[in-house]
Amino acid sequence: MTAEFDLIALIRARAAALADERGDVVLGIGDDAALLAPPPGRQLVAATDTLNSGVHFAADARAADIGWKALAANLSDLAAMGAEPAWCTLSLSLPAGEAAARATFVEGFADGFLELAARHRVALVGGDTTRGPLSVCVTVLGFVEPGWALRRDAARVDDDIWVTGTLGDAGAALALDGIDGYREFAVRRIDGVDADPAVASARLHERLRRPQPRVAAGRALRGLARAGIDVSDGLLADLGHLCVASGVGATIDAAALPASRALAAACADDARRALQLGGGDDYELCFTASPNQRDPIARSLAASGTPAKVIGRIQAEPGVRVRLADGAAWTPPRRGYQHFA
Amino acid sequence: MTAEFDLIALIRARAAALADERGDVVLGIGDDAALLAPPPGRQLVAATDTLNSGVHFAADARAADIGWKALAANLSDLAAMGAEPAWCTLSLSLPAGEAAARATFVEGFADGFLELAARHRVALVGGDTTRGPLSVCVTVLGFVEPGWALRRDAARVDDDIWVTGTLGDAGAALALDGIDGYREFAVRRIDGVDADPAVASARLHERLRRPQPRVAAGRALRGLARAGIDVSDGLLADLGHLCVASGVGATIDAAALPASRALAAACADDARRALQLGGGDDYELCFTASPNQRDPIARSLAASGTPAKVIGRIQAEPGVRVRLADGAAWTPPRRGYQHFA
Incomplete structure (x- = not known):
């Protein structure tokens, strides 16, 4: 097991309950891609936003606040379309360094991210963790009735x-x-x-x-x-x-x-x-x-x-x-x- | 107009033809989120991958090759599920610096990214450009018949x-x-x-x-x-x-x-x-x-x-x-x- 898989396992364990509860996540975190069951008769709504350290949040921001804000910015995009959010993916770039510090960061990040996800019943269904300067890319998917989006x-x-x-x-x-x-x-x-x-x-x-x-x-x-x-x-x-x-x-x-x-x-x-x-x-x-x-x-x-x-x-x-x-x-x-x- | 919007306009202009051609992109790049029409009776397949400079590609890699590879890595994830790719979003973090150099990079990046996208009829429907260390986060969406995914x-x-x-x-x-x-x-x-x-x-x-x-x-x-x-x-x-x-x-x-x-x-x-x-x-x-x-x-x-x-x-x-x-x-x-x- 590489450290990436430990981090993914950590996130996966915490995200599983909400994915199960929704009933439309056929296959969540852990495969090459997620399998999802969209409701019939709705349009799919997709938004992506990246938050970079030192640009979108302070370098000393709390991990839980970064997690919350990364999802909030994306949910806000779906809100602006009048859409109902359903699923999200998370791509997390973390600096090299001590594995324990990375795990602590990811735990804190997941606290904030998943707290907001639970409030809106958004299931985290996939993504990756990579080595690089601290950066968070989130994609949120949701639905809207045809013709009702706020463009x-x-x-x-x-x-x-x-x-x-x-x-x-x-x-x-x-x-x-x-x-x-x-x-x-x-x-x-x-x-x-x-x-x-x-x-x-x-x-x-x-x-x-x-x-x-x-x-x-x-x-x-x-x-x-x-x-x-x-x-x-x-x-x-x-x-x-x-x-x-x-x-x-x-x-x-x-x-x-x-x-x-x-x-x-x-x-x-x-x-x-x-x-x-x-x-x-x-x-x-x-x-x-x-x-x-x-x-x-x-x-x-x-x-x-x-x-x-x-x-x-x-x-x-x-x-x-x-x-x-x-x-x-x-x-x-x-x-x-x-x-x- | 901020420089971000110039870069988005550049990408949008080049991505529009393929989005129009597919017929299932209700609203592509340029709003808070994309509006998409999934085909009935299929599962949605979603994968996200990030490529960071100096980790997933050399710091001196050609922009067109980075664009190609960022999409290729994601299409490969959908291929591994037996899925048919349809749409993608792109989040591009670019270092601060001269606007002309950034535009040249984005043009080259779009060359490679959209060449591969055209081969697979994948429409680029949204995303963002942000300031930060060079990094590319792509999310690809596609479909598979229920029960046929290669898990x-x-x-x-x-x-x-x-x-x-x-x-x-x-x-x-x-x-x-x-x-x-x-x-x-x-x-x-x-x-x-x-x-x-x-x-x-x-x-x-x-x-x-x-x-x-x-x-x-x-x-x-x-x-x-x-x-x-x-x-x-x-x-x-x-x-x-x-x-x-x-x-x-x-x-x-x-x-x-x-x-x-x-x-x-x-x-x-x-x-x-x-x-x-x-x-x-x-x-x-x-x-x-x-x-x-x-x-x-x-x-x-x-x-x-x-x-x-x-x-x-x-x-x-x-x-x-x-x-x-x-x-x-x-x-x-x-x-x-x-x-x-």
């Missing part, structure tokens, strides 16, 4: 623009940590009247460490929303992609942007807006819908336990604009995550 | 052990290149009577650079073979995994191991056998079948254009043994690729 290219002029939850918390945590591209937005200590500084900081960091993919919200929007995308690179960047794909533009009402109490306590207005519009790693959903659907959407999202707000409107003029409460245009200092900036 | 755990005592093509060529190329773990097997210059040295070396390196996944052979074996695995880590290692999964053992007849003329020219007998048994990167199929199926298998593989040989027998005693022509046991110096040795 990026389906927005229409005069659609409402909605966003779930609150924006900017993960970016504020990066700012508090002094990360490049963020540190200029942490303009004051956390000392708001209604926020305990330590609690507020912990909440912001929790959003960064353990993002909650909006799977239930994505499912609740089927048949109600038109276009959707997840906010992983920052609202302006991601809404920008949606607008380009749909051949439209947008104006965002800055005063309507949802902020957590922790974020409001941590930042002055300009920094808060900059993080809400340009901070990455939020993993909320941004979607568009006809204004006629406002009540049904509010009810359906409330039933799924998801807060959401209308924050702007789709327009014919290309580009994404931001208006302040007095109607003045506002130019944000940061437009979103630049992968190769 | 690792299906071998039975007295089954024939077969192997497609020839073994050891890729290992010999690594030996000629002086790679750690291989260089001790390059025991003589290529100067065989019937082989031009430059031609033989080129053929061995071609096997390493451009492995041919045995997709047609895997399909030809459905309903005929019992258990199957692809030979990526070396025959002894991979047959060993198959035996463990099936709860059996095996004896290999060293004299029956298939060798290319180039390999025979490059190596003395012991080195040749060591490479045939322990060299990685061959991507041939090793499978087991009832001796009653010998003729039907030979006919079906011949019809698929695949050479194949019986090289041994499944036995009850655990472990994989090697016998020489005189019946003596032979202990190979190398048992296969150790991922964390």
Whole structure:
């Protein structure tokens, strides 16, 4: 047995129960490929995302947090399609070194990864472990009813623009940590009247460490929303992609942007807006819908336990604009995550 | 537009024709996830493999060869299940640096990746590009008829052990290149009577650079073979995994191991056998079948254009043994690729 097979055996033992429970995993981890039984009459939805050490997570991040986030980023992509996740594969590159340290890392990684997988009943069905710089590549597979996917290219002029939850918390945590591209937005200590500084900081960091993919919200929007995308690179960047794909533009009402109490306590207005519009790693959903659907959407999202707000409107003029409460245009200092900036 | 989106646009433009042609790609590259239409009545087959620079390919390997090999390794996993490949995703991590150099690399990578994809009508439907040490993670999806997959755990005592093509060529190329773990097997210059040295070396390196996944052979074996695995880590290692999964053992007849003329020219007998048994990167199929199926298998593989040989027998005693022509046991110096040795 090589060490790779020990690591795979470790992951396999912990992933087996969920694969058995689903009933649609014919053959899981341990062969050349997984055998799966898709439900009839549904489209298959597939997303892949890689997280690299020092780029998508700090080199000293906890193994369990890396595992959680690697799956969360992928589940968020499926949520943005309105899809129900079912299965995933995991490819884990680990540096050479002491076998015991590798096993400890994999145990911790599996803690976070499989905790989130269990919450969404996603079975880990295959993958590999290889030697290399620390990197995680996850592919998630799921289903959606034909015609019900929330595509990026389906927005229409005069659609409402909605966003779930609150924006900017993960970016504020990066700012508090002094990360490049963020540190200029942490303009004051956390000392708001209604926020305990330590609690507020912990909440912001929790959003960064353990993002909650909006799977239930994505499912609740089927048949109600038109276009959707997840906010992983920052609202302006991601809404920008949606607008380009749909051949439209947008104006965002800055005063309507949802902020957590922790974020409001941590930042002055300009920094808060900059993080809400340009901070990455939020993993909320941004979607568009006809204004006629406002009540049904509010009810359906409330039933799924998801807060959401209308924050702007789709327009014919290309580009994404931001208006302040007095109607003045506002130019944000940061437009979103630049992968190769 | 960030540079990531330029790279994705580049790949998307080149991948679009094949996705359109298949007719089962509802939505390909460019959204949060791909939308796919699986055929009714088939099982879905999924495999993921990562190739890291300096581990799975040389740091100075050609971009087109990296692209080819990343897809080939995954198609080989599907071939080993008897599956028909259909779709794939690609996650490409690229070092920071000059954007023009990155675009040149991606163009070359796409040349090799999409050339092989076109041969097997596999549509590239999604993925991402991220910043990080050079690494490629590919997930391949395909189909197999329920009950027809070649699993690792299906071998039975007295089954024939077969192997497609020839073994050891890729290992010999690594030996000629002086790679750690291989260089001790390059025991003589290529100067065989019937082989031009430059031609033989080129053929061995071609096997390493451009492995041919045995997709047609895997399909030809459905309903005929019992258990199957692809030979990526070396025959002894991979047959060993198959035996463990099936709860059996095996004896290999060293004299029956298939060798290319180039390999025979490059190596003395012991080195040749060591490479045939322990060299990685061959991507041939090793499978087991009832001796009653010998003729039907030979006919079906011949019809698929695949050479194949019986090289041994499944036995009850655990472990994989090697016998020489005189019946003596032979202990190979190398048992296969150790991922964390």
